[in-house]
Amino acid sequence: xxxYDKLTKPILEVNYLRAENVTRYRVIIRYxxxxxxxxxxxxxxxxxxEMMKExxxxxxxxxxxxxxxxxxxxxWGNLTAYQDSQKVKTIEDFKNRKYRYQLSEYTxxxxxxxxxxxxxxxEGASLEPTLIERIYQHLLQLDQIKxxxxxxxxxxxxxxxxxxxxxxxxYQDYIKTxxxxxxxELMKTTEFLVFKDKLISYLRTFVKTMQETGTLIALxxxxxxxxxxxxxxxxxxxxxxxxxxIDVELNKEDVYExxxxxxxxxxxxxxxxxxxxxxxxxxxxxxxxxxxxxxYAQQIAEMNNRGSxxxxxxxxxxKIFMKCKDINEAHCLSAYVFGVADCLHLNHIQPQMxxxxxxGVYEESPSSISFDSHSRVIRKKSIRTPAKDYSLERKMQQLxxxxxxxxxxxxxxxxxxxxxxxxxxxxxIDAITRKTLLQWLSKGLSQAxxxxxxDDGDEYMIxxxxxxEDCIVHCEDGHFMMPAFQIVFKxxxxxx
Numbered sequence: 001x002x003x004y005d006k007l008t009k010p011i012l013e014v015n016y017l018r019a020e021n022v023t024r025y026r027v028i029i030r031y032x033x034x035x036x037x038x039x040x041x042x043x044x045x046x047x048x049x050e051m052m053k054e055x056x057x058x059x060x061x062x063x064x065x066x067x068x069x070x071x072x073x074x075x076w077g078n079l080t081a082y083q084d085s086q087k088v089k090t091i092e093d094f095k096n097r098k099y100r101y102q103l104s105e106y107t108x109x110x111x112x113x114x115x116x117x118x119x120x121x122x123e124g125a126s127l128e129p130t131l132i133e134r135i136y137q138h139l140l141q142l143d144q145i146k147x148x149x150x151x152x153x154x155x156x157x158x159x160x161x162x163x164x165x166x167x168x169x170x171y172q173d174y175i176k177t178x179x180x181x182x183x184x185e186l187m188k189t190t191e192f193l194v195f196k197d198k199l200i201s202y203l204r205t206f207v208k209t210m211q212e213t214g215t216l217i218a219l220x221x222x223x224x225x226x227x228x229x230x231x232x233x234x235x236x237x238x239x240x241x242x243x244x245x246i247d248v249e250l251n252k253e254d255v256y257e258x259x260x261x262x263x264x265x266x267x268x269x270x271x272x273x274x275x276x277x278x279x280x281x282x283x284x285x286x287x288x289x290x291x292x293x294x295x296y297a298q299q300i301a302e303m304n305n306r307g308s309x310x311x312x313x314x315x316x317x318x319k320i321f322m323k324c325k326d327i328n329e330a331h332c333l334s335a336y337v338f339g340v341a342d343c344l345h346l347n348h349i350q351p352q353m354x355x356x357x358x359x360g361v362y363e364e365s366p367s368s369i370s371f372d373s374h375s376r377v378i379r380k381k382s383i384r385t386p387a388k389d390y391s392l393e394r395k396m397q398q399l400x401x402x403x404x405x406x407x408x409x410x411x412x413x414x415x416x417x418x419x420x421x422x423x424x425x426x427x428x429i430d431a432i433t434r435k436t437l438l439q440w441l442s443k444g445l446s447q448a449x450x451x452x453x454x455d456d457g458d459e460y461m462i463x464x465x466x467x468x469e470d471c472i473v474h475c476e477d478g479h480f481m482m483p484a485f486q487i488v489f490k491x492x493x494x495x496x
Contacts, residue, residue, distance in 0.1 A: 013106040015076045017114070024061075024069050026114075027052070029078060032103045033111045042082075042100040045070060070101060078107040127174050127202070129209035131167040135160065136213050139220045146228055150239035157236045157259065164266050171282060178289050187296040196297045200290055207286050214279045218270045233259045408432060409456070420463075421487040424471040434475050440487055459490040 016025035031051050035043060049066045052058045073079040081099040103111075138160045145156045177183060186192055237256045269278040317337060324330040335341070353365070411433050415421050421437065429437075443452040444462035451461045463486035471484040 011106070012076045013078055013104065013110055016073060016078055017110075019072070021069065024052075024058070024065070025073065027055070027058075028069060028073065029103070029107060029111055032079070032101070033108065033115075036103050036108060041102050043102075044098070044100055048101075070099075074101070077104055080104055127171055127206040128167070129206050129213075131163050131170075132209055132213045132217070135163050135167070136217050136220070138163070139217060142220075142224070142228070146232060150235040150242075153232055153235040154239040157232065161262050161266070164262075164269070168269065168278075175282075175285055175289070187293060188300070192296065192300065196293060200293060203286050203290055207283055210279060210283065214270055218277075218279070221267050221271050229263065233263070408436065412436060416489065419489045422484075423473055423482065423486070424466070424469075424484040426473055428474045428476060430476050434473070437487070441485055444487070461488045461490070462486070463488050 016022065016029060019025055028048055031048065032043060035041075045063075045066055048070065049061070049063055052061045052066065070079065070081075074081050079101045080103075081101055083099055138156065141156065145153055233256055236259055237252060240255050241250060241252055271277055272280070321330055321333060324333060411430075415426060415429075415433070415437075417425070423437075426437075440452070440454060440460065441462065444450050444460065446452075449461075450464070451459065453459050464483075466484040466486070469484040470481050472479055472481050
């Protein structure tokens with residue numbers, strides 16, 4: 001980051017947004033902007049005064065106030081004043097100095113920003129699958145674009161980056177609205193059930209398009225060569241530098257780094273780095289929102305159904321209870337409807353000798369239980385037993401473990417050919433050997449220099465020269481596809 005004059009100096013043009021008479025200033029600037037959009041750039045003091053007097057809030061507005069407001073806006077740099085000498089007919093008219101006023105470029109952008117801020121809640125954000133499809137179509141044109149003139153390359157790159165910026169901003173704003181406190185409260189209301197299905201369908205449509213087209217975009221980005229990208233950035237930079245500008249000096253290196261930085265952000269969004277990208281993160285966030293919406297909808301439906309038809313059910317049960325002959329029959333019906341209040345628990349029942357579900361408890365064979373005496377006089381004698389010696393068992397376990405380690409070591413050494421384990425040339429291996437190889441591979445790839453050591457202290461390096469190729473590793477319990485890595489040992493290992 002570089003510090004320059006325009007970065008550190010105050011922006012006086014924003015003073016009209018917070019000055020004492022901010023109400024009058026903002027109305028005047030907004031009127032200037034509306035006329036500016038109509039290509040009516042120049043306005044007179046009388047035009048502003050008539051506009052203000054038409055508003056109910058400014059019926060007491062005077063011409064002197066209008067002159068003071070316009071002068072303040074000129075001093076802050078919001079308006080540019082030019083003396084209108086075309087209609088001057090007398091010396092008195094020239095001394096009065098009738099001016100025409102025009103919005104400055106800074107003020108146009110500032111007022112447009114306030115318009116966007118005012119319309120944030122009205123316009124809202126959205127998830128547009130067409131943006132992803134349009135980005136993919138732009139990337140497919142790369143082979144034809146790189147052969148064209150710098151103006152075409154610059155336009156193509158600008159359209160691509162604008163679509164990407166719009167996609168990124170829209171998804172962040174839309175997800176933020178769904179995770180807001182207001183949305184949480186709405187999801188818990190009954191009215192939310194009306195458009196729940198529509199919202200879920202909208203999210204799933206976007207996720208489906210993103211998964212299909214986003215994957216194609218990632219493949220296109222991975223296949224792009226660095227030379228082609230460098231040529232595109234240079235051509236776009238040359239055209240940007242060739243545009244004539246007044247009072248603005250561009251640094252060619254800064255313009256080039258700007259294009260390059262935007263492209264890196266674009267690449268990271270779809271391809272990612274260190275195994276994560278923004279596309280997968282958006283997929284997870286969207287799925288979590290869908291689960292939350294479904295959970296809230298289920299809770300609302302359960303709450304609504306909890307009290308439905310209960311009155312009719314209770315009335316029907318009351319009529320049945322009224323038909324009981326006595327209180328005992330009513331107790332039996334109560335146990336059947338509401339469950340048994342107190343029940344006996346039968347323990348120590350022997351396993352059933354038959355699968356007959358109609359067999360009762362009394363038909364089971366009896367079982368006996370021995371109880372110890374709780375009397376202080378009669379105590380059970382404790383029998384002391386010597387501690388067992390498990391040294392032999394431990395020794396046998398140690399020998400078995402050492403034998404297993406030796407067998408695994410021999411299997412691993414058998415896979416080494418000229419100091420290299422080539423995943424592309426592996427024979428059929430078992431699950432333990434596969435797990436060990438993948439552990440070595442993971443340890444090596446996690447290091448910056450791709451060098452690590454085995455449990456026996458043997459140093460090795462991961463060779464990624466053929467990582468772009470795929471190979472199939474055959475195992476006893478299945479087969480899987482992986483990049484054709486090589487594990488190269490520092491010193492040649494001989495089979496034992």
